[in-house]
Amino acid sequence: DIVMTQTPLSLSVTPGQPASISCKSSQSLLHSDGKTYLYWYLQKPGQSPQLLIYEVSSRFSGVPDRFSGSGSGTDFTLKISRVEAEDVGVYYCMQGIHLTWTFGQGTKVEIK
Amino acid sequence: EVQLVQSGAEVKKPGESLKISCKGSGYSFTSYWIGWVRQMPGKGLEWTGSIYPGDSDTRYSPSFQGQVTISADKSISTAYLQWNSLKASDTAMYYCARALGGGYMDVWGKGTTVTVSS
Numbered sequence: 001d002i003v004m005t006q007t008p009l010s011l012s013v014t015p016g017q018p019a020s021i022s023c024k025s026s027q028s029l030l031h032s033d034g035k036t037y038l039y040w041y042l043q044k045p046g047q048s049p050q051l052l053i054y055e056v057s058s059r060f061s062g063v064p065d066r067f068s069g070s071g072s073g074t075d076f077t078l079k080i081s082r083v084e085a086e087d088v089g090v091y092y093c094m095q096g097i098h099l100t101w102t103f104g105q106g107t108k109v110e111i112k
Numbered sequence: 113e114v115q116l117v118q119s120g121a122e123v124k125k126p127g128e129s130l131k132i133s134c135k136g137s138g139y140s141f142t143s144y145w146i147g148w149v150r151q152m153p154g155k156g157l158e159w160t161g162s163i164y165p166g167d168s169d170t171r172y173s174p175s176f177q178g179q180v181t182i183s184a185d186k187s188i189s190t191a192y193l194q195w196n197s198l199k200a201s202d203t204a205m206y207y208c209a210r211a212l213g214g215g216y217m218d219v220w221g222k223g224t225t226v227t228v229s230s
Contacts, residue, residue, distance in 0.1 A: 001174060037214040041157070048207055048220040049149070049157060060218065092157055096215020099171050101147070106156040 002027050002095050004104035013083040014112045021107045023076045023093035030073060030097075037096040040069055040078045041103075044089040052091075053078065085111055114138040116146075116208055116221035123227045124198050131194035132224045134208030141189035142166035145211040148182060148193050151223075152204045162211060163191055198228045 003026040013019045029036045040053040051060045053069035056076060066081040080087055088111055093104040119133040134146060148160040161172040165184040172182070184191040193206060206224050209217035 031214075035214070039215050039217075041217075043157070048222055049209075049217075050220065051216070051218050054216050090156070094157075094159070094215055096213075100173050101159040101162075101215045102173075103157045103159060 001100065002029075002098060002102050004093055004095055004102050006091075006093055006104035006107050008107060009105060010108045010110070012110045012112050013080075015085060016082050019080040019083050019087075019109060021078045021091055021093075021109075023071075023078070023104050025074045025076075025095055027097075028073045029076075029095050036072065038069075038071070038076050039094045039096060040067075041092045041094060042087075042089050043092070043106075044086075047089075049092070080109075083109070083111070087111075114210070114219050116210060116219055118206075118208055118221040118224045121225040121227070123229070125230055126200055126228055127197050128228075129194070129196050130198055130226065131192050132206060132226065133190050133192050134221055135188070135190045136210065137189065139210070142186050145213065146184065146191040147209045147211040147217055148180075148191075149207045149209060149217075150176075150204045151207065152201075157207075160193070160206070165189075165191065198226075200228050200230075202226060203228050 041049045043049040057069040090106040147162040165186045208221045210219040211217045
């Protein structure tokens with residue numbers, strides 16, 4: 001199984017300030033088709049998860065441009081340029097390169 | 113509107129069987145995977161497995177292989193997650209999600225709460 005490791009596990013951010021979450025995979029997520037199957041999901045309190053970023057850096061429909069994803073191979077980062085109150089929740093990275101998918105442990109983002 | 117409607121909350125006893133459902137509408141049900149994701153109380157997300165209703169191709173997380181069965185009835189656009197013998201440790205919220213191959217889960221159900229207690 002591919003293991004996904006996120007850091008930090010929690011983050012307290014002042015509104016308007018940036019935030020960054022790291023995700024490392026135990027194996028490269030670069031597929032032979034040229035795509036890298038790394039996703040970011042957000043679960044807001046009391047809600048179902050929602051897709052934020054797909055294939056490392058592509059924002060899903062409706063996701064504000066303050067969210068950005070980067071990285072390659074085994075190291076990935078989600079950045080929020082200016083955190084807003086509505087961004088609170090738990091962020092998960094997830095790999096989908098193999099037939100079995102795995103999530104990271106999650107990073108809880110709170111507002112100071 | 114694309115949506116996934118999950119069955120209601122369940123309360124069961126250890127050893128009982130259970131089948132929960134996820135009905136898709138607003139899209140071609142046979143052209144997308146349906147993934148199931150477990151979230152135990154206060155814990156993170158765990159991918160359980162996925163099924164492609166078009167041909168019933170099914171994949172399981174090694175952690176869940178043999179513990180649950182995923183199936184689908186494409187005639188009624190519904191996917192299922194079932195247990196033959198529930199354990200207290202199966203207590204969790206279970207989400208279904210529409211998925212493309214590779215982990216792209218773009219539409220999620222609201223979840224089904226399963227409580228297993230004697």
